[in-house]
Amino acid sequence: MMPHVVIVGCGFGGLEAVRALSTAAVEITLVDRTNHHLFQPLLYQVATAGLSAPAVSAPIRHTLRRQMKRGNLTILQAEVIGFDVATQRVLLDDDQALAYDHLIVAAGATHSYFGHDDWAAHAPGLKTLADAFTIRARVIGAFERAERCLDATQRDAWLTFVVIGAGPTGVEMAGTMAEIAQHTLPQEFRRIDSRRTHVVLLEGSDRVLGSFVPALSQRAREQLARLGVDVRTGCTVTGIDADGVTYETRSGAAAQHHRVASKTVIWAAGVAGAKLGQALAAGAGAMVDRAGRVIVKPDLSLTGHPEIAVIGDLASAMSHPDDPRQGKPKPVPGVSPAAKQMGRAAAANLLRRLRGAPTLPFRYIDHGNLATIGRKAAVVDLTVPGIGALRFSGYFAWLFWLFAHIYFLIGFRNRLIVMFDWAWAYWTYERSARVVAQPPSPPAA
Numbered sequence: 075m076m077p078h079v080v081i082v083g084c085g086f087g088g089l090e091a092v093r094a095l096s097t098a099a100v101e102i103t104l105v106d107r108t109n110h111h112l113f114q115p116l117l118y119q120v121a122t123a124g125l126s127a128p129a130v131s132a133p134i135r136h137t138l139r140r141q142m143k144r145g146n147l148t149i150l151q152a153e154v155i156g157f158d159v160a161t162q163r164v165l166l167d168d169d170q171a172l173a174y175d176h177l178i179v180a181a182g183a184t185h186s187y188f189g190h191d192d193w194a195a196h197a198p199g200l201k202t203l204a205d206a207f208t209i210r211a212r213v214i215g216a217f218e219r220a221e222r223c224l225d226a227t228q229r230d231a232w233l234t235f236v237v238i239g240a241g242p243t244g245v246e247m248a249g250t251m252a253e254i255a256q257h258t259l260p261q262e263f264r265r266i267d268s269r270r271t272h273v274v275l276l277e278g279s280d281r282v283l284g285s286f287v288p289a290l291s292q293r294a295r296e297q298l299a300r301l302g303v304d305v306r307t308g309c310t311v312t313g314i315d316a317d318g319v320t321y322e323t324r325s326g327a328a329a330q331h332h333r334v335a336s337k338t339v340i341w342a343a344g345v346a347g348a349k350l351g352q353a354l355a356a357g358a359g360a361m362v363d364r365a366g367r368v369i370v371k372p373d374l375s376l377t378g379h380p381e382i383a384v385i386g387d388l389a390s391a392m393s394h395p396d397d398p399r400q401g402k403p404k405p406v407p408g409v410s411p412a413a414k415q416m417g418r419a420a421a422a423n424l425l426r427r428l429r430g431a432p433t434l435p436f437r438y439i440d441h442g443n444l445a446t447i448g449r450k451a452a453v454v455d456l457t458v459p460g461i462g463a464l465r466f467s468g469y470f471a472w473l474f475w476l477f478a479h480i481y482f483l484i485g486f487r488n489r490l491i492v493m494f495d496w497a498w499a500y501w502t503y504e505r506s507a508r509v510v511a512q513p514p515s516p517p518a519a
């Protein structure tokens with residue numbers, strides 16, 4: 075009988091692991107709670123009505139149709155609720171259990187509100203399609219509510235948007251919301267002037283896009299300012315409620331307290347490993363790091379459990395250089411190329427183990443970092459083999475970002491749709507996915 079591999083999660087890591095294993099003499103069961111693979115890097119476009127959901131996602135069964143033909147892959151849409159590591163079983167939400175010989179867990183990450191889970195109701199984060207629909211309804215609904223609002227103070231609060239966290243997602247969200255207010259909506263409302271919209275980007279550290287070099291962070295800040303985004307750094311959020319955000323800044327030992335009245339707050343600040351990681355770690359005697367990610371061995375397996383690998387955003391992994399003279403191991407970042415590379419590496423190590431060969435430590439090949447800020451503005455920080463760092467910003471960076479994302483999208487049809495929608499939006503400023511089924515939120519008391 076062929077060994078049975080269970081893979082949990084069909085994001086970037088899980089999908090790559092399935093692809094790498096499907097030609098091997100193994101039986102694979104892939105489990106995901108959704109029926110689609112999601113291209114998260116373009117999710118903010120769904121949240122800001124630039125793209126529709128099917129443009130940035132693809133049905134798992136269709137994506138893996140070629141692998142299905144090989145006859146060794148089963149796909150199950152189910153929620154994994156835990157693991158029985160001792161008997162090697164994955165526990166599903168309907169009381170079923172899947173026995174495995176090898177397990178790859180790629181369940182991704184979730185939002186972290188740094189111990190303030192009550193903030194989630196007022197400041198949704200962006201991780202799934204459902205999150206994107208919630209944010210889109212709130213953003214579009216806020217302009218509708220402002221148009222109906224007779225009280226000037228309340229109207230200003232409806233026209234104030236706060237994004238918390240100035241990483242790539244926060245910067246993309248803030249830049250795009252400013253663009254919508256300035257260019258898409260001005261002709262469409264009678265009582266309000268959408269150009270008076272105030273987009274505030276709050277960041278705890280002293281610069282935006284902290285994973286980029288300081289010069290590119292500075293360029294990004296200037297590009298955001300040009301779009302009209304009010305960037306405030308060095309701000310620690312201390313409270314979020316239905317009417318706004320409170321935060322603290324420090325000068326020396328003294329703290330200053332501030333308040334922004336806003337009806338629409340978006341959380342782009344904290345990421346933590348999916349809850350499933352803690353269940354796995356508890357069962358397998360593994361450790362989790364401060365962000366709730368499972369600490370893995372150099373070959374991505376768990377200590378004492380070579381049959382279990384954890385990959386992608388759920389793994390706290392180190393990249394090991396081929397030659398120790400090239401430097402110390404470095405933490406692997408939570409980005410899609412890293413998840414894909416881990417998916418391939420975990421599959422290769424699993425096959426090595428089946429052959430009785432030693433496994434290899436994981437090495438992350440970092441090709442660089444991209445972030446867009448809005449129309450015609452982006453920053454690019456590439457590592458080009460043989461040349462070194464290639465850094466640029468502005469219009470050409472934006473074009474580079476655009477084509478890179480189209481290239482990496484799954485499915486020819488999706489690429490065509492995205493190209494068409496972006497070209498249309500470029501000339502008309504129109505956003506193609508503004509139809510929202512939910513009514514705007516009820517009038518404030």
Ligand SMILES: Cc1cc2nc3c(=O)[nH]c(=O)nc-3n(C[C@H](O)[C@H](O)[C@H](O)COP(=O)(O)OP(=O)(O)OC[C@H]3O[C@@H](n4cnc5c(N)ncnc54)[C@H](O)[C@@H]3O)c2cc1C
Nearest residue numbers: 083085086087107114115154181182386387408409410413
């Ligand atoms: C808004 C946003 C923008 C981003 N932008 C970029 C970017 O520009 N560039 C970049 O490189 N990276 C970006 N990232 C990060 C990148 O998307 C992640 O690093 C990558 O998706 C991680 O892949 P993964 O396979 O670990 O997890 P995911 O892709 O998140 O996949 C996890 C899968 O597991 C499934 N799952 C989770 N829990 C369960 C369960 N209990 N039972 C069954 N199934 C489960 C989920 O449904 C999902 O399909 C972005 C992320 C977000 C959220």
